[in-house]
Amino acid sequence: MDTEDSDIRMRLRRAGLRPTRQRLGLARLLFAGPDRHVRAEELSREAREAGVRVSLATVYNTLHQFVDAGLLRRVDVEPGRACFDTNLSRHHHFYDTGTNELIDFDAEDVGITGLPEAPGGKTVERIDLVVRIR
């Protein structure tokens, strides 16, 4: 898409990131289509298959820059490897401990009561709910 493309360019610009060939190629893979969870190695393979020439190091760099820019969210549930989530809305996760699959669910309907104050006068940044299923 052309509108999508210039949208991405603008979001990168706003984050102080030059819209390079590599970043645009990866962004297209990430943001075309529905929300998804992806790992670096996997995205690297997809890029290769789609003819986007980009090194693995750049895939890692780009994913982290996108997280810092608020284009992606990082999810830590699996031990020893990072997962990146294109869904930026308030949501939580089911985590299937058998298949290692992550499934989003909307946070709007979820209510959490009885949380204690954050210790040491710290500020709550985010609340992550992981429902482990089997």
Added chain:
Amino acid sequence: MDTEDSDIRMRLRRAGLRPTRQRLGLARLLFAGPDRHVRAEELSREAREAGVRVSLATVYNTLHQFVDAGLLRRVDVEPGRACFDTNLSRHHHFYDTGTNELIDFDAEDVGITGLPEAPGGKTVERIDLVVRIR
């Protein structure tokens, strides 16, 4: 402690684990004193300092065996490394994203409503709540 020691011996026995010098030494480090969070590398260092001769491989093996035996719980919040928790009661965690520190809080007072059904007819194994603070 002597009573503590024979208690640990018994719990290991019940789990089908021989109470070896290494396992007893690590168990003493883990379970003497208040509840704690610990990583393998750290426990290995503590053992060395306490004069408990045990290889890093055995520390890893033992931690996993203790988790399987229900003596420890594994916590996954930090990317790329496992943390083990001696607190077996129902509780959740504050996670200080600045210091990487984990702080327990009781789950008894916490209420969670509006959770969707587990997808695919799966069973809910556990619900982990991580309050990220800064």
Added chain:
DNA sequence: TCAACAATTTAGACCGATTCTAGGTTCGGA
């Protein structure tokens, strides 16, 4: 008690995921 055998431990090799390094490339403004 002790032989015998399974469980355990170990050093060190190995692994996958990720980061680092150093040098070459490209972008964008003057």
Added chain:
DNA sequence: TCCGAACCTAGAATCGGTCTAAATTGTTGA
């Protein structure tokens, strides 16, 4: 067009963790 900063890259290095094969140690039954 030229320059400097931002960027990309291959390959080395690192990190947490696992595996392997051989030595050691518990346990058990005679």
